[in-house]
Amino acid sequence: MIYFDNAATTWPKPESVYEAVDQCLRNKGANPSRSGHFLALLAGQIVFNTRVSLAQLFNIDNPLQVVFTANATMALNMALKGVLKPGDHVLTSSLEHNSVTRPLEILRQQGVEVTKLPTSVTQGLDPEQVESGIKKNTKLIVLSHASNVLGLIQPVAEIGRIAREKGILFLVDSAQTAGSIPIDVQALGIDLLVFAGHKGLLGPQGTGGLYIREDLKLATLVEGGTGANSEDPYQPEESPERYESGTLNTPGIAGLGAGVDFILQEGINKIRAKERELTQQLMAGLQEIPGVLLYGPDLAVERAPVVSFNLKGKEPSEVAYLLDSLFGIASRPGLHCAPDAHKALGTFKQGTVRLSLGYFNTGEEVERCLEAVAKIAR
Numbered sequence: 084m085i086y087f088d089n090a091a092t093t094w095p096k097p098e099s100v101y102e103a104v105d106q107c108l109r110n111k112g113a114n115p116s117r118s119g120h121f122l123a124l125l126a127g128q129i130v131f132n133t134r135v136s137l138a139q140l141f142n143i144d145n146p147l148q149v150v151f152t153a154n155a156t157m158a159l160n161m162a163l164k165g166v167l168k169p170g171d172h173v174l175t176s177s178l179e180h181n182s183v184t185r186p187l188e189i190l191r192q193q194g195v196e197v198t199k200l201p202t203s204v205t206q207g208l209d210p211e212q213v214e215s216g217i218k219k220n221t222k223l224i225v226l227s228h229a230s231n232v233l234g235l236i237q238p239v240a241e242i243g244r245i246a247r248e249k250g251i252l253f254l255v256d257s258a259q260t261a262g263s264i265p266i267d268v269q270a271l272g273i274d275l276l277v278f279a280g281h282k283g284l285l286g287p288q289g290t291g292g293l294y295i296r297e298d299l300k301l302a303t304l305v306e307g308g309t310g311a312n313s314e315d316p317y318q319p320e321e322s323p324e325r326y327e328s329g330t331l332n333t334p335g336i337a338g339l340g341a342g343v344d345f346i347l348q349e350g351i352n353k354i355r356a357k358e359r360e361l362t363q364q365l366m367a368g369l370q371e372i373p374g375v376l377l378y379g380p381d382l383a384v385e386r387a388p389v390v391s392f393n394l395k396g397k398e399p400s401e402v403a404y405l406l407d408s409l410f411g412i413a414s415r416p417g418l419h420c421a422p423d424a425h426k427a428l429g430t431f432k433q434g435t436v437r438l439s440l441g442y443f444n445t446g447e448e449v450e451r452c453l454e455a456v457a458k459i460a461r
């Protein structure tokens with residue numbers, strides 16, 4: 084199997100991830116923060132150590148501002164619904180995943196004003212357009228760091244500067260970039276950072292999280308089930324307990340910690356360089372195949388390791404089926420949970436075939452994929 088669906092979830096994982104999950108379940112399987120016995124303390128240490136590793140990766144001063152969730156979708160819902168209230172205004176792009184657009188649609192129905200700024204599918208959101216879209220009641224700018232359809236990287240540094248100058252909160256969805264592209268929440272002016280644990284961070288599925296700037300307090304989405312302040316009828320005020328209701332996925336967090344430690348040891352610049360090289364190899368090869376329609380930024384433009392294409396005269400689902408059944412290559416066809424992006428791209432009716440690369444892919448696999456696409460295109 085050649086696995087080119089890393090934008091959905093990365094696979095395989097580093098061996099240390101498998102070992103960390105196994106060791107947690109076998110030897111440290113108690114409930115963290117619920118008891119004072121030895122096993123509970125060991126489980127709690129796993130959770131805290133993973134917060135520390137994530138804080139190091141994202142340049143977060145206080146690891147306790149890292150909140151664990153089941154996935155990035157839950158974290159986005161927590162951030163959006165924890166910040167926005169009726170009468171507030173929020174700015175976003177026209178390339179967002181439905182983990183952003185669907186919560187925003189619910190909030191719109193509740194009285195939040197939502198503006199989707201038209202966004203170039205080759206150059207991204209224009210920071211000047213963002214600045215001109217700000218109103219007196221603008222509370223938040225929410226943006227994917229990179230498109231899960233196009234790999235297009237948004238100018239988060241420039242937009243973060245604008246948000247900070249205007250006193251507006253900046254929420255970044257790093258589902259497609261965390262672990263693959265350097266992220267510094269302080270340098271980029273990020274107030275709220277959502278991350279998926281099971282993608283570029285190389286952890287297991289069922290893990291994700293949210294960084295919340297230390298002086299921010301969000302309204303809670305879920306209450307109860309915290310080990311702290313049990314005598315209090317209300318949710319704790321402190322992070323992370325305020326936002327982590329119920330038992331955490333400790334084995335998953337153990338695996339996530341191992342994934343992040345692998346990234347820190349390898350070096351994110353090394354990971355970025357390899358994924359960039361593979362992506363450029365794939366794009367350059369696809370451009371040479373007759374009938375291929377390639378979408379998104381040009382080859383020379385920095386992008387996440389995500390490539391979307393179509394073959395003239397063939398449905399994306401057919402191409403993906405043939406790649407899988409005849410050549411053992413995993414891809415993803417369709418709308419990729421991002422209908423707005425496909426509307427902007429002009430592919431809403433049929434979608435695209437998405438190939439997404441990871442650190443454990445090879446140049447030989449890319450060549451085999453190009454040969455397969457060329458055969459299907461004939």
